[in-house]
Amino acid sequence: MTTNADEIPKRARRRAPAGAAVLREDVTEAIRAAVFEELAAVGYARMSIEGIARRAGVGKTAVYRRWRSKLHLVLDVVSAMAVLGLPAPDTGSLEDDLRLLYEVTSRALRHPVASQIIPDLQAEAARNPDIAEAFQKALRDGQEGVASKIIAAAEARGEVRPGIDPDLALDMISGPLYWRAVVIRSPKLPKGYLANLARATAGALKAL
Incomplete structure (x- = not known):
């Protein structure tokens, strides 16, 4: 049985999913950045x-x-923040891991774009439960993933007792810096603040 060569591309076109080549990833990323x-x-x-x-x-x-809609676009972009997360430090000590985490997080929170977006979305979240859920998930998932790895490494080194409350540990690790940078929006951290915070938090975690 012979096949007409002209029929091959037609069959291929029929099998191709509609719009597959249209939704280019570079365009999608340009839109997300624009958001x-x-x-x-x-x-x-x-x-x-x-x-x-x-x-x-x-x-x-x-x-x-x-x-x-605008809402679905913003929800998607905010939710994607959780996937990106922060790298989990692995310095060999709990205090140094916390200090490095605080340095990276502080720079991220003080970035001009983040410093404008986060307070605005917090205000919008008070009026829109969908945004509130996505925003809370993005913040919590990103920090929770890193904090759990820091605590697991500290447990393996014997720096903290096994089985400490993960939610309490997350609050202790993330709470103070977010309070400073996001809630009261302190324009400048005192000299040595991050190192002192890491030392105090490590001590508190070891005491749990």
Whole structure:
């Protein structure tokens, strides 16, 4: 049985999923980056699909083909923050692990974009339970993954007792810095603050 060569590409085209080649990853990433920039510039309430598309250099259709609305777009981007997370330090000691974590986290929280977006999303979360859930998950998952690895390493070294309360440990590790940087938004940390915080937190964890 012979096959007409002209029929092969037609069959291939019929088997190809519709739109598979259209949703280019570079366009998707450009839109996600534009969301962060737009949130920092105008806030969630004033943010629009038109503004995001303009900033990303794409048409509105490119945005709507990926997300149904501004809310779904922001929820997706905020949720993706949890996946990125922070690298878990592995210095060989609990205090040094905490100090390195605090240095990286402090720089991230004080980045101009993050310092604008986080307070705005916190305010919006008070009015929108969907954003509240996604925002809390993004923050908690990112910190929880790193904190659990730090505690597990400290347990293996015998620096903390086995089976300490993971939620209490997470609160002790993450709470003070978030209070300073996100809640009261202290413009500048005192000299030696992160080292002192790491020393105090390590001592408190060892006492649990």
